[in-house]
Amino acid sequence: MRRPNPFLFALYRLLLRFYPSRLRLRYQDEMLQSVRDACAERRGRAPRFWLRLFADLLTSSIKEHLLMIRDQAVARPVFFHALILGLILTMMGGAAAVAFQQLLRRGADEPQIQMADDYAAGLASGQMPSDVIPRPSAIVLTPQVVERGGQDRSIDPLIQVVGGVDIGRSLQPFAVVYDDSGKPIFFNGVLDQAVPTPPQGVFNYLRSHSRDKFTWQPRRGVRIAAVARRVDGPHPGFVLVGRSLTLVEEQEGLLYHATFIGWFVLVGLLIAGAALLSRVQSSALTPG
Amino acid sequence: MIKAQQVEVHLPLTPAVFAILLALAGGEKHGYAIMKEAALPVGGCISLGPGTLYGTLDRLIRDSLVEETGLTDDVRRRYYRITEFGQRVLAAETSRLAILVRTARARADRGRDRLGERTGGAGV
Numbered sequence: 001m002r003r004p005n006p007f008l009f010a011l012y013r014l015l016l017r018f019y020p021s022r023l024r025l026r027y028q029d030e031m032l033q034s035v036r037d038a039c040a041e042r043r044g045r046a047p048r049f050w051l052r053l054f055a056d057l058l059t060s061s062i063k064e065h066l067l068m069i070r071d072q073a074v075a076r077p078v079f080f081h082a083l084i085l086g087l088i089l090t091m092m093g094g095a096a097a098v099a100f101q102q103l104l105r106r107g108a109d110e111p112q113i114q115m116a117d118d119y120a121a122g123l124a125s126g127q128m129p130s131d132v133i134p135r136p137s138a139i140v141l142t143p144q145v146v147e148r149g150g151q152d153r154s155i156d157p158l159i160q161v162v163g164g165v166d167i168g169r170s171l172q173p174f175a176v177v178y179d180d181s182g183k184p185i186f187f188n189g190v191l192d193q194a195v196p197t198p199p200q201g202v203f204n205y206l207r208s209h210s211r212d213k214f215t216w217q218p219r220r221g222v223r224i225a226a227v228a229r230r231v232d233g234p235h236p237g238f239v240l241v242g243r244s245l246t247l248v249e250e251q252e253g254l255l256y257h258a259t260f261i262g263w264f265v266l267v268g269l270l271i272a273g274a275a276l277l278s279r280v281q282s283s284a285l286t287p288g
Numbered sequence: 289m290i291k292a293q294q295v296e297v298h299l300p301l302t303p304a305v306f307a308i309l310l311a312l313a314g315g316e317k318h319g320y321a322i323m324k325e326a327a328l329p330v331g332g333c334i335s336l337g338p339g340t341l342y343g344t345l346d347r348l349i350r351d352s353l354v355e356e357t358g359l360t361d362d363v364r365r366r367y368y369r370i371t372e373f374g375q376r377v378l379a380a381e382t383s384r385l386a387i388l389v390r391t392a393r394a395r396a397d398r399g400r401d402r403l404g405e406r407t408g409g410a411g412v
Contacts, residue, residue: 019339023342023343023346026342026346027338027342027345027346029364030318030319030338030342030364030365030366031319031338031339031342032364033319033320033362033364033365034319034320034323034338034341035338037320038320038323041324052335052337053337053338055337056336056337056338056339056340057337057338057339058339059339059340060337060339060340060343061339063340063343064339064343067343067347
C-alpha cells in the first residue's frame with residue numbers, strides 16, 4: 001500500500017486553509033482520508049496526481065467562497081446591498097476628490113502659463129528682461145568687489161531684499177530669467193536671499209520642448225507651481241514663472257477633510273439604515 | 289405539485305452532481321468510493337477531487353438530495369446515501385437527458401441519411 005508523499009500531503013493539509021472554514025471544519029478529516037485512499041490506489045504518475053489534487057483544491061476553494069458570498073447575499077440582501085452601495089459611494093467619493101484635487105492643482109498653473117508665454121514672447125522679440133518683467137524694484141543686485149589679498153579680486157553679487165516677492169512667504173507669482181546655460185540673469189523673487197534654480201533636467205527638457213509645467217520644491221516646506229518656457233531669439237535662454245502652492249495645499253487639505261467627513265457620515269447612515277431595515281424585516285417575518 | 293416544482297428547480301444537474309447522485313443511487317458510499325465510481329465509465333468518467341466532492345456533497349445535503357447515514361467504519365469515513373427526493377431529481381434529470389439523447393440520435397441518423405443521398409447522387 002502506497003503512502004502519500006509526506007511533504008506534499010503536509011502542503012495539501014496547509015492549503016486546505018484556503019477552503020471555506022465551515023466546510024473545512026466539517027470535512028477536513030474526510031478530505032485528507034480521501035487523499036490517503038487515492039494515494040494508496042494511485043496508478044498514474046505522482047506529479048500529475050498531485051497537480052490534479054492541488055488544482056482541484058484551488059478551483060473548488062474559489063468556487064465555494066463565491067457560492068458562500070452568493071448565499072449570504074441572498075440570505076441578507078439588505079446588508080449586501082448596503083455593502084455594494086457603500087463601495088460605490090467610496091469609489092465615487094474618491095474619484096470626486098481626486099478630480100477636484102486635479103482641478104485645483106491645474107488652476108494653480110493658470111496665471112503662470114499666460115505670464116510665461118508673454119514673457120517668453122517679449123524676450124524672443126529682443127526686449128530686455130527689465131522691460132518685459134515687472135521691475136524688481138525691491139530687489140537690488142549690486143556687484144561687490146571682494147579683495148582676496150594681492151592681485152586676487154573677484155566680483156560677487158549682493159542681493160538685497162527690501163520687500164519684493166519672498167517666494168517662501170508670498171502668494172504672488174514671481175519670474176526668473178535664465179541664460180542658455182541655466183544661470184539666472186534677471187528675477188523678481190528670491191528664496192532665502194538667493195535666486196532659486198530648478199534642476200538641470202528642467203532646462204534639458206526645455207531644449208527639446210517649448211514648455212514645462214511642474215511642482216517644484218526648492219526647499220522643505222516651499223512648494224511651487226512652476227511653468228518654464230524656452231526663450232528663442234537673439235538671447236536664447238529660459239523663463240520660469242512660479243507661485244507658491246500654499247493656498248492650493250490648504251484647499252486640498254480642506255477638500256480631503258470634507259470628503260472624508262462626508263464619506264464617514266454617509267457610510268454611517270448607510271449602516272444604520274441597513275441595520276434598521278434588517279430589524280424591521282426580521283420582525284415582520286417573525287410569526288406573532 | 290410543490291415537490292414537482294422543487295425537482296425542476298434543481299435541473300439541469302451539473303456533471304459532478306449527476307455523477308454523485310448516480311454513484312449513491314447504487315448504494316451508500318463514503319467520499320472516496322463516490323470519487324472512484326464517478327471516475328469509471330459507468331459513473332460518467334468524471335474526475336472529482338476532494339475539494340469539489342465535499343463542497344458539492346454539502347450542498348446536496350443542504351438541499352435534501354443526499355443525507356448522511358450516521359454509520360461509519362472510521363471517524364474519517366462517513367457514509368452518504370441518496371434521499372427519496374434525490375432519487376426523484378436523478379430520475380427527472382435522466383428523463384431529460386434521455387430525451388436529449390433520443391433527439392440527438394434521430395437528428396444524427398437523419399443527417400447521415402442525407403449525407404448518404406448526396407454522396408450517392410454525386411456518383412461516389
